[in-house]
Amino acid sequence: MQHEPNATHELSTAGVGPWRGEWPEGGHYDEELLKRGDTRNVIDRYRYWRMDAIVADLDEHRHPFHVAIENWQHDMNIGSIVRSANAFAADTVHIVGRRRWNKRGAMVTDRYQHVMHHDTVAALVEWADAEGLPIIGIDNVPGSVIIETFDLPERCVLLFGQEGPGLSPEAIEASDAVVEITQFGSTRSINASAAAAVAMHAWVMQHVEFPG
Known part of the structure; x- marks a missing residue:
């Protein structure tokens, strides 16, 4: 089974504040999190993502x-x-x-x-x-x-x-x-x-x- 673990350590273990600059495009982003910041216990890849979008992405590579x-x-x-x-x-x-x-x-x-x-x-x-x-x-x-x-x-x-x-x-x-x-x-x-x-x-x- 192929798997590509994170190549670097997580950078934002304490969470991140509101998104700075122009908001990113993509339906997986949560506007409230972009506006207020994201302090959830998630890896950097999933910062500012909607919860259901994270689950859907995890479903693509869960182990059997x-x-x-x-x-x-x-x-x-x-x-x-x-x-x-x-x-x-x-x-x-x-x-x-x-x-x-x-x-x-x-x-x-x-x-x-x-x-x-x-x-x-x-x-x-x-x-x-x-x-x-x-x-x-x-x-x-x-x-x-x-x-x-x-x-x-x-x-x-x-x-x-x-x-x-x-x-x-x-x-x-x-x-x-x-x-x-x-x-x-x-x-x-x-x-x-x-x-x-x-x-x-x-x-x-x-x-x-x-x-x-």
């Missing part, structure tokens, strides 16, 4: 992996996982279980990221089967294999459990494979949102081509 998260206990890590999914251009985030989730950690990235809800693991499996997507569970449980040597499918669903209990028995049973992140310290596990970011980056390293 999905992220699914079990939400039985209102896990506060979900927002951070959504934010990472946006950063790695995941196709869609799937919330399994409770519909409501804590969005604080998402830092409004959920506005630009497709999010679907499934009442049960079985409902997620039914959807994934219809789309022809294998489910890859991420958890350090007996029988799991290390992600560092596992060939992640290009089109797949990366399924994560909750902080603490990890994947539910139903989720493990539903997974086509279960992989774990190799750890070298004394702790038994790492934070759920950190694990999700590591797994998404592992997918990127296997399926995205970088210059040089």
